[in-house]
Amino acid sequence: MEHGGGMAGDDFRPRILVFSTVTISDIGIDMAGSSHMHYPPTAISIPLPCSSGIRPEWVLYALTHGFDGVFVAADGTDCPFLPDCTDRTAKVMERAQNLLREHGLKPERLKMAAICSVCAEAFQRHMKNFFTDLKKLGSPGKAG
Amino acid sequence: MSTRKIGVYICYCGGNISDYVNCESVRDAIAGEEEVKVAKTTMFACSDAAQQEMIDDIQQQGLDALVVASCSPTLHLFTFRGVAERAGLNPYLYIQVNLREQCSWAHTDVPDQATEKAINLVKAGIAKARLTEPLIKTRIETVPRALVIGAGISGLRAALALSDLGLSVFVAEKSDKVGGWVAEFGRMYPHDRRGQDLIADLVREAGLRENVHIYTHAELREKSGSVGDFTVRLDVKGEPVTLSVGSIITTTGFVPYEPASGEYSYGTDGVLTLTEFKRLLDGSEGGLTYRGRPVDTVTYIYCVGSRGSSQKDTPNMYCSRYCCNAAMHASSLAHELSPAVHQFHLFRDIRTYGKYELLYQDARQKGAVFIRFDGEDPPQVEKSNGRFRIQVKDMLMAGEELDIETDLVVLATGMEPRPNQALNDVLKVPVGLDGFFKEIHPKLRPVETVIDGVFIAGTAQAPRNSAESVASSLAAVAKTAALLKKGYVELEPLIAVVDPETCTWCGECVGSCPYSAIEKISFGDKEIAEVNTSLCKGCGACVPACPQGALGVKGYTDGQIRAMIDAMMIDMVEASRG
Ligand code: SF4
Ligand code: SF4
Ligand code: SF4
Numbered sequence: 174m175e176h177g178g179g180m181a182g183d184d185f186r187p188r189i190l191v192f193s194t195v196t197i198s199d200i201g202i203d204m205a206g207s208s209h210m211h212y213p214p215t216a217i218s219i220p221l222p223c224s225s226g227i228r229p230e231w232v233l234y235a236l237t238h239g240f241d242g243v244f245v246a247a248d249g250t251d252c253p254f255l256p257d258c259t260d261r262t263a264k265v266m267e268r269a270q271n272l273l274r275e276h277g278l279k280p281e282r283l284k285m286a287a288i289c290s291v292c293a294e295a296f297q298r299h300m301k302n303f304f305t306d307l308k309k310l311g312s313p314g315k316a317g
Numbered sequence: 318m319s320t321r322k323i324g325v326y327i328c329y330c331g332g333n334i335s336d337y338v339n340c341e342s343v344r345d346a347i348a349g350e351e352e353v354k355v356a357k358t359t360m361f362a363c364s365d366a367a368q369q370e371m372i373d374d375i376q377q378q379g380l381d382a383l384v385v386a387s388c389s390p391t392l393h394l395f396t397f398r399g400v401a402e403r404a405g406l407n408p409y410l411y412i413q414v415n416l417r418e419q420c421s422w423a424h425t426d427v428p429d430q431a432t433e434k435a436i437n438l439v440k441a442g443i444a445k446a447r448l449t450e451p452l453i454k455t456r457i458e459t460v461p462r463a464l465v466i467g468a469g470i471s472g473l474r475a476a477l478a479l480s481d482l483g484l485s486v487f488v489a490e491k492s493d494k495v496g497g498w499v500a501e502f503g504r505m506y507p508h509d510r511r512g513q514d515l516i517a518d519l520v521r522e523a524g525l526r527e528n529v530h531i532y533t534h535a536e537l538r539e540k541s542g543s544v545g546d547f548t549v550r551l552d553v554k555g556e557p558v559t560l561s562v563g564s565i566i567t568t569t570g571f572v573p574y575e576p577a578s579g580e581y582s583y584g585t586d587g588v589l590t591l592t593e594f595k596r597l598l599d600g601s602e603g604g605l606t607y608r609g610r611p612v613d614t615v616t617y618i619y620c621v622g623s624r625g626s627s628q629k630d631t632p633n634m635y636c637s638r639y640c641c642n643a644a645m646h647a648s649s650l651a652h653e654l655s656p657a658v659h660q661f662h663l664f665r666d667i668r669t670y671g672k673y674e675l676l677y678q679d680a681r682q683k684g685a686v687f688i689r690f691d692g693e694d695p696p697q698v699e700k701s702n703g704r705f706r707i708q709v710k711d712m713l714m715a716g717e718e719l720d721i722e723t724d725l726v727v728l729a730t731g732m733e734p735r736p737n738q739a740l741n742d743v744l745k746v747p748v749g750l751d752g753f754f755k756e757i758h759p760k761l762r763p764v765e766t767v768i769d770g771v772f773i774a775g776t777a778q779a780p781r782n783s784a785e786s787v788a789s790s791l792a793a794v795a796k797t798a799a800l801l802k803k804g805y806v807e808l809e810p811l812i813a814v815v816d817p818e819t820c821t822w823c824g825e826c827v828g829s830c831p832y833s834a835i836e837k838i839s840f841g842d843k844e845i846a847e848v849n850t851s852l853c854k855g856c857g858a859c860v861p862a863c864p865q866g867a868l869g870v871k872g873y874t875d876g877q878i879r880a881m882i883d884a885m886m887i888d889m890v891e892a893s894r895g
Contacts, residue, residue: 190882195390203389203418212423214430217437219881220390221873222811226857230866231878239886253757253767254856255831256747265861 187241187307189300191218192227193288196253198246200290205297212300216244223254224285225261229269232283233276242282242307244299249287259287278313281306321447324355324380325439326371328362328387330417337421337428338435343386346436350443354378362387368400375404382406382446386414386439407451409810409872414442437885444884448877452810455850459545459801460563464489466537466740469497470783471568471775471790473519476529478794484801485528487560489535489551495520497570499783503599506646507672512783532558540565540743543851544770545806563801564770566793567744567754568786571732571776574622574637577629581618581728582698587705590621590730591643598650605655607725612658615651616707616723617644618696619664623731623780626665626692635751637731637780641668644729645676652683660685661721663709665692689713698726732780745832746771754778764793767854769808772796811872812853813860819867820845829862 193199199220205212221227224247232243245266252258262285270280284303288296327343329335340358348356355374359367362385374380383406385397390413398408416435424431463479465472468490476486494500495516502512523529532553539550547565551558573592576583583590587607589597597607605612620626623637641664648660662685669677681687689712690696696709707721734752741748746766749755754773757765764772772793775786800806813834815826822844827835834852837844846867848859857870869875 190885199389199415199419200391203391203415206418206420206423209422209425211426214420214424214427214434217434217441217885218419219441219878221857222870223856223858226860226870226873228861228866228875228878231875231882234879235882238882240882250750253747254854255858261858268861 185308185312186213186215187304187310187312188239189213189216189242189244189303189307190235190240191216191244191246191300192224192231193218193220193246194224194248194252195220195222197248197251197290198224198288198292198296201288201292202246202296204291205293208293210293210297212297213304216300216304218246223252223258224248225252225255225258225265227262227265227269229265229272232266232269233272233278236273236278236282236313237276241310241312242284242303244303245283245285246288246296247285249289251287251289279310281310282313321352321382322354322378322380323352323382323384323443323446324371324374324378325353325357325384325443326362326367326386327356327358327439328367328385328416329358329360330387330421331361334387334417334421337425337431338416339428339432340435342432343435343439347439347443350440352447353443354380363393363396368396371397371400372404375401375406380406381410382449383411384414384439384442384446385411386416386435386442388417389415389419407453409452410446410449412442412446412449414438440884441881444880445877448874448880450871452871454807454810457543457545457806457808457851459804459806460547460561461485461801462487462560462562463797463801464537464547464549464560464562464565465568466565467491467497467568467570467775467777468495468531468533469568469570469775469786470499470516470519471570471786472497472566473516473523474787475566475568475774475790475794476531477519477522477526478791479797480523480526480529482794482798482802483528484798486530487562488523488529488531489537489553490531490533491536491569493533495531495533502595504650505783506642506676537740537743544808545800547770564772564797565744566772566774566790566797567740567746567777568773568775568790568793569735569737569740569777571780572735574627574633574730574733576621576728576730577627580628581621581696581726582700582705583728585700587700587724588698588726588728590728591640591647592730594647594725594727595643598647598654601654603654605651605658610724612651612655612724614659614661614704614721614723615648615725615727616661616705616721617648617663617727617729618698619644619662619667619729620692621728621730622733624665624692626695633731633733633751635731635780636668638668639780639782640729640731642673642676642782644727645669645673645680647727648680648685649676649683652680652685656683661707661723662687663690663696663707664688665690688719691716732776735777744768744771746773751779753780764789764796769806770800808851809855810850811870812850812855813848813857813868813870815846815848816867816869817845819865820863821865821867822846823864825864826859826862826868829859831856831858835859 499512774790
């Protein structure tokens with residue numbers, strides 16, 4: 174399990190890596206920005222073509238290299254590539270959570286939700302909630 | 318490893334970025350980075366002057382990668398790829414960093430933190446740029462022929478238009494006759510011509526064209542190849558026919574919603590769908606009669622099978638968009654046949670958009686009565702003394718209960734996607750939640766699909782009337798011509814690639830690819846997977862499937878993602894952990 178060492182408390186701002194997608198969720202995240210919907214600035218994204226293409230190893234890498242949580246802004250049913258994108262992404266994320274467990278990291282550090290191209294509010298809400306949850310969890314510290 | 322020479326430009330966006338992000342701090346934070354040869358801020362990166370400055374820097378300083386930190390890539394990715402190209406740099410050596418939509422605008426409340434985030438974003442962009450490589454688009458010669466699937470009004474009209482452009486066309490119609498639904502229609506709004514006649518004209522014209530071939534009893538069985546050069550196998554009356562075509566236009570049409578038995582008493586004689594009622598009208602002369610008896614009252618119930626109204630398990634949530642207009646038109650035809658006929662329209666909302674509003678006005682002027690009901694509390698229909706009794710609460714009269722006696726009940730039934738599983742399996746065009754074929758973008762790319770070279774049009778894509786269907790099929794013709802007239806297509810090089818050294822040919826990736834793009838090849842003395850460059854879409858679905866980590870998508874490689882994660886760590890850790 175994660176063995177403390179990580180920080181918590183009021184001035185702790187958890188860092189969230191967002192895996193977004195070029196054609197769908199990035200458009201929704203862009204929209205949150207264009208509407209000046211504030212969310213924690215420690216959330217920062219890396220865009221990919223499709224959320225089903227995320228390697229579980231990248232999630233582990235992020236959490237062992239300074240990020241406190243990983244959020245997958247999945248294409249959902251809007252995916253232009255795959256009709257079963259949600260299922261596929263969910264399966265890959267399940268594998269990623271197992272990988273986290275193997276490395277003594279809490280699977281709650283990985284979250285996934287479908288963010289469509291007009292999902293600005295949903296994105297903002299997810300970021301705020303995840304930020305709060307991660308604040309409670311603290312940082313993964315030196316685990317893994 | 319070779320040393321890169323990277324140019325980084327940080328855009329103020331005239332204040333949109335610089336009002337919240339301290340662009341100078343960002344520049345200073347990255348200017349000293351290894352391999353960053355040029356680091357500048359600029360008022361408007363997209364201005365002609367700024368673009369020229371980048372070109373000059375690239376040429377004079379021999380830059381071999383370009384990073385512009387500005388707005389969202391959806392706006393200017395292609396602008397700056399163009400800058401790179403004009404400077405003689407491969408366009409895929411360009412990386413865009415989204416500093417506006419995903420930073421300054423989202424964090425207007427905390428400028429210091431926005432600046433920190435901007436630094437991390439730019440550092441990640443530089444890290445990615447370090448690992449860029451020049452990529453070349455694949456060029457494929459195109460075949461000047463098209464296949465149209467479905468010979469309804471959309472398909473026939475598309476075929477003639479393609480023929481006008483000098484492209485050969487094959488039309489494959491599944492049924493034994495051409496013309497689709499319109500071939501069964503009588504008078505149509507607004508031109509008042511008969512559907513039968515419209516179709517007859519199109520078919521006659523097609524018969525005169527040497528470059529149009531129509532197959533009936535024909536179904537698509539196989540498709541191979543890729544955009545610009547497909548090989549398709551049809552089954553025509555049991556015989557295989559193989560064709561080589563450059564593009565495919567899918568106009569397979571719709572099926573009318575079939576109400577559940579008992580839905581508004583459907584199944585009882587005298588309760589008709591809109592399609593059935595239109596047939597009755599088209600076949601009537603000198604007065605409206607039903608089964609030999611004159612019709613005194615007709616009552617229409619709207620939105621049947623649309624907008625969540627259905628007794629079936631999964632109701633259609635969309636508005637079928639044509640039924641309001643079609644019911645109005647039917648009402649006006651019924652009035653023409655029997656001016657004394659009473660007509661009641663029980664509606665939820667009236668959507669007679671555009672010119673169809675005139676039909677609505679006309680129906681009201683001719684005495685039709687419109688009663689608005691609540692979708693949650695729909696009218697009750699029961700048979701009584703050879704006629705029907707309908708109870709409805711009139712929403713425009715504070716829910717007053719009305720009793721209507723009527724001879725006929727006409728259900729304004731909507732459109733449903735045609736069940737086409739076998740065809741979908743071959744075409745692999747995604748369908749939306751509503752079951753209709755899905756375009757790439759409803760506004761910007763309305764007839765293109767993710768399968769390059771396969772277009773959709775007409776009611777196979779969404780409920781629409783025949784005018785709208787033809788407009789979309791002609792749009793698909795224009796896209797086809799743009800594709801095939803040029804003589805070649807260039808394919809995006811951001812696709813998957815297998816590392817031949819690490820691949821052990823376990824085959825895991827093959828099944829994960831939705832486009833069947835992965836094949837087995839020999840490599841030295843072993844077998845490995847290879848990605849077919851003309852079939853791969855670059856989705857990356859195969860990437861997590863490989864146990865060896867041998868697969869990656871160009872532009873999103875394992876090395877790039879890890880380098881970006883590393884680069885994002887730097888300052889914020891200090892800032893956030895205090
Ligand atoms: S077009 Fe009219 S009848 Fe048809 S679903 Fe839409 S609102 Fe209802
Ligand atoms: S990137 Fe997508 S289309 Fe290309 S080989 Fe992988 S799964 Fe198939
Ligand atoms: S999954 Fe990986 S190792 Fe297996 S065949 Fe595909 S590329 Fe090769």
